[in-house]
Amino acid sequence: xxxxxxxxxxxxxxxxxxxxxxxxxxxxxxxxxxxxxxxxxxxxxxxxxxxxxxxxxxxxxxxxxxxxxxxxxxxxxxxxxxxxxxxxxxxxxxxxxxxxxxxxxxxxxxxxxxxxxxxxxxxxxxxxxxxxxxxxxxxxxxxxxxxxxx
Amino acid sequence: xxxxxxxxxxxxxxxxxxxxxxxxxxxxxxxxxxxxxxxxxxxxxxxxxxxxxxxxxxxxxxxxxxxxxxxxxxxxxxxxxxxxxxxxxxxxxxxxxxxxxxxxxxxxxxxxxxxxxxxxxxxxxxx
Numbered sequence: 406x407x408x409x410x411x412x413x414x415x416x417x418x419x420x421x422x423x424x425x426x427x428x429x430x431x432x433x434x435x436x437x438x439x440x441x442x443x444x445x446x447x448x449x450x451x452x453x454x455x456x457x458x459x460x461x462x463x464x465x466x467x468x469x470x471x472x473x474x475x476x477x478x479x480x481x482x483x484x485x486x487x488x489x490x491x492x493x494x495x496x497x498x499x500x501x502x503x504x505x506x507x508x509x510x511x512x513x514x515x516x517x518x519x520x521x522x523x524x525x526x527x528x529x530x531x532x533x534x535x536x537x538x539x540x541x542x543x544x545x546x547x548x549x550x551x552x553x554x555x
Numbered sequence: 556x557x558x559x560x561x562x563x564x565x566x567x568x569x570x571x572x573x574x575x576x577x578x579x580x581x582x583x584x585x586x587x588x589x590x591x592x593x594x595x596x597x598x599x600x601x602x603x604x605x606x607x608x609x610x611x612x613x614x615x616x617x618x619x620x621x622x623x624x625x626x627x628x629x630x631x632x633x634x635x636x637x638x639x640x641x642x643x644x645x646x647x648x649x650x651x652x653x654x655x656x657x658x659x660x661x662x663x664x665x666x667x668x669x670x671x672x673x674x675x676x677x678x679x680x681x682x
Contacts, residue, residue: 455671464567531562536589536590540589541587
């Protein structure tokens with residue numbers, strides 16, 4: 406399917422925001438790369454990706470950090486710098502706010518959860534059904550067919 | 556064998572639940588914690604014979620596939636609507652971004668919009 410030009414430019418800007426090189430891109434630069442004014446860029450970016458460019462960049466960095474924490478032996482500080490944060494305090498704060506735990510706790514839990522799966526700490530998607538229902542059955546008295554046929 | 560369940564990957568399950576219920580208008584069926592994530596499904600209003608699982612795209616392989624398809628403007632799911640022009644107007648008023656306006660293609664009219672969770676969704680109206 407042929408994409409329209411604005412869509413292509415927004416995708417290019419999202420790639421730039423995801424990049425974690427030494428020169429962090431400003432939102433103004435990302436807007437310029439998309440050929441839009443910052444105001445227009447933020448509005449259209451949010452409609453396409455569901456969050457502002459700034460929120461998008463933080464989430465992308467934290468996702469990369471989660472994978473590195475689960476699959477490498479690098480220190481939390483190294484991971485923080487690798488994914489593009491310049492302050493360990495800011496990294497830890499954002500991580501705790503969005504993931505719900507400190508980076509070190511995430512690493513411990515991810516590793517305790519089982520063998521690494523190609524560097525991914527997440528279960529296969531549809532396997533969540535089995536995990537969720539098994540957990541639910543342990544907590545709630547079993548009622549035949551309540552979940553499977555609801 | 557029956558088709559009772561299908562799935563779509565989403566970049567954030569909370570955001571996806573808000574969008575798929577609050578904007579698309581589906582109804583939450585299951586929301587059961589499963590470690591860091593949830594078993595989260597929605598159904599069409601008024602009928603729950605087919606569930607759509609909103610799956611976390613935390614697996615790097617899944618994420619790479621999803622991002623590549625998005626960048627190529629390829630929808631990963633399609634939902635039927637009764638009146639595609641009215642639906643497109645309603646969704647645009649709610650701030651939804653379209654990459655393809657309602658377009659007649661033979662016996663069907665299609666439009667494509669973003670679900671804000673990393674996917675393009677095709678809406679279609681058989682004519």
